[in-house]
Amino acid sequence: MAELFSSQIIKSSKEGPNGLIIAGIHGDEYEPVLAVMRLIKKLEGRLISGSITLVPVTNRNAYFSGSRVGEDGLDLARTCPGNSNGSITERVAAKISELIKKADFFIDMHTGGNLFEISPLSGYMLHNDPSVLQKQREMAAAFNLPIVWGTSPELEGRTLSVARDGNIPAIYTENGGGAYRTEGVEELVDGCENVLELFGLLPQQKKKKKAMVNIEDDKPGSGHLQVMHPSPDEGVFIAKVGLGDFVKEGDGLGYIVNDKGEKSTQVLAQQSGMVFLKRAVPMAKAGDALAGILPIKK
Template identity: 45%
Template sequence: MPPKKLIETITVEGTQPGQHLLIFGGVHGDEYEPMAAIRLLKTQINPDQLFGKVTLVPVVNQPAYERLNRCGPDELDLARTFPGSPAGSISQQIAAEATRLIQSADYLIDLHTGGVISKLAPFSGYTLHSDPIVLETQRRMARAFNLPVVWGTSAHLKGRSLSAARDHRVPAIYAEWSGGSGCDPEAVSGYAAGCLSVMSELKLLDRDVELKPILHHIEDDRQESGHLQLQNHAPVSGFFEPAVRLMDQVHVGDQLGTISSVTGDEILPVTATQTGVVLGLRTLPYVKQDEWLAVILETKR
């Protein structure tokens, strides 16, 4: 038998010439909605109506997927490992192959979720690229994805698929939606629809883009903006119960939830360190000290 490919891809070739869009799912092995959405998308793209080519990757990180985990057996976070190394560990090899795919493309969409431990509200994001043409293309792509929040963040973060795309001047966006160990059908269908909408915006499909209302479009050029796990950590280990919901508005000092001891005799309130909109929440109740509990998109600074 031939050796197993590091990354299994699906290519849809259009009957008309055009550009090349690459779509990633499963960079983390426990994020299931993108995997299902990309398989659905494969059935929705009609080659007779396609200008150019679409490469679909339902599961970039197969070793992590097969071990029911965010990371592969080397315990490296693939989303911090780009551009990788062909001679490195398994995650570094996958990152190198994924970087090669990015270099071959004209555009990139990378789909994510909150994984098994958390849920995320639907939003699309992009880096504040130094090249104004790349930046404006990314804005258009993120807007066309038709999610209620659009977030432009630091171009200086390392190790991501968008970092590799940045370095090769490939316009790229990512999206986050759902998680919590299931596979939300609304997120699956919404992701497929968002990809089709971006394809229309990029003229890979000849149809009008129907833009939905956006609640928040924030651009934040601070050095660490876009690092989702940076704020609102657990002060102690214990049983976390949130007091807010996704898309709630919160202010600094508002209660996000409580962390309880095993017997419930000790209950510690956890308060927000930022003012803004709740984009992510820990859903797995047991937390360890310093693990993140909430992602807040700052609407005021």
């Protein structure tokens, strides 16, 4: 049987935490994959304690077809903890879940892939263990992206839900999507190194902190991007807003053009705040996510 994915372990001669950084859960998210590849080369010989396991392409089956999902049609980010005797995605989910359970801390990096553009953010599940929650807050802040977002602990099937169940501090990142961004790779490399410094695997360095917005939202389903502002009809979504725009509840985000060339439905903001998610592929089916808004004041 072909190898599901490969990993690289970099160790220090001194005892310390064992971290895990992964990318390529979805096959159309490229900046995180390149960031982990760069970390493999950059971290060799630099750790002052502990160890780090790096997985650049977790979902090889999806990656080599440039697809979000594998050939079995399953989304790896909804399949954990998986099944070692199941389909290709279920087997990958089982293998990556075992790695997560062995880690002392965990980072899972994403973009919006082909479908979405997403403002740079670090996220985490709101954990019921105060010590785990606090460490996740510190990790997300250390990653040094402009938005820090704590969301519902109830979502299942994720890598982070495996970490949650194991009381392992874990964050995920979203950064870009749509068109490839070279600068996104460096932002992710820097962010990972910052977290390794937090856990003592790298020496502390003074770095300029970005201005951050911190949001925590424990409403059921918060953090589930694929259900935000679902398209009311099938057609082409013409967006009237961009990432970073501030809107009020009821403002127009855009509209759907049906197959007759008519503006069939206006898409209205469901809450006030900042647009952080926008569909990159204009064609949408009914129910597809079109946009996301964070409750951030201007």
